[in-house]
Amino acid sequence: MTVSALATGSIKHHNKYNSRDGTTITRVIPHHWAGTSGGDVTLADPNREASANYLIFTDGTIKSQVPEEYRAWTTGSWEVDASSITVEIQNSTNGPEWKVSDKAIAALVNLIADIARRYKWGSVPAWRVRGHREFAATACPGPYLFPKLGSIAASADAKLKAPAKPSKPSGQEEDEDMIFIRKDNQNKVYAWSPSKGSKRPIGTTEWNAIKRAYGAAGLKLPIINTTAAETKHFGI
Ligand SMILES: [Zn+2]
Known part of the structure; x- marks a missing residue:
């Protein structure tokens, strides 16, 4: 059936x-x-x-x-x-x-x-x-x-x-509007959810997994590269 x-x-x-x-x-x-x-x-x-x-x-x-x-x-x-x-x-x-x-x-x-x-x-x-x-x-x-x-x-x-959504690496939040923020003077990436207003730092292993998942799905990584001066806008 x-x-x-x-x-x-x-x-x-x-x-x-x-x-x-x-x-x-x-x-x-x-x-x-x-x-x-x-x-x-x-x-x-x-x-x-x-x-x-x-x-x-x-x-x-x-x-x-x-x-x-x-x-x-x-x-x-x-x-x-x-x-x-x-x-x-x-x-x-x-x-x-x-x-x-x-x-x-x-x-x-x-x-x-x-x-x-x-x-x-x-x-x-x-x-x-x-x-x-x-x-x-x-x-x-x-x-x-x-x-x-x-x-x-x-x-x-x-x-x-439409490309399939990347399978989320374990631990990553299920946020539809997740944006990544990278500080250019530090090798640090934050995951930012504008709708939830939540921010959290991402470790190197998780960051590499996220990049692979987006790449495999053919999706552009939603990332904002900031200068140290700009990061205060994001509260990080
Ligand atoms: Zn009919």
Whole structure:
């Protein structure tokens, strides 16, 4: 059973799916619920012939329904669903706008990047993220989400290609905004976290490990070289 690790739960599928019959998965099709509530209930209803591979909620939660190796019943076309991973997204407002929350869009970007990575797409060009209305007479995924699909694909592409964060050497704080400060007249480096306001000296062994980790990840070391006079600005 293939389910993204980003899914934090599932809803019942009641066997509402088919084999993909060997069809290669080439794209993601985001749909909208056309409603701020009830979409998950409809999909989970054993008497409603509708299902999706994933659901995304307004709070950014991702849930799975039909495992990826199976074709969900989402688009109304065997061929289209067979080659797609389908995602049903909760609206944050009703029509005519049918908005979708920023958190839901961020979750969709993450899910697409995860799918692209696992299916070795290499990149996420616009044709890999398509709207239901391109395949059937429907307004889905709505006037708010549909024009955003291109930028959603571009964001997923950027996420796919971003270098992995360096694995933190043991003892290093998990600070997203860590900046290193080096005094030029002393062979001393301080780790500075502007958001936490914390500073601490780094020993030679840890400093060499940090430089290796950033280098291995292809990341520029965030470092400020200071003169002795400047260091007082940083309180070191
Ligand atoms: Zn749809």
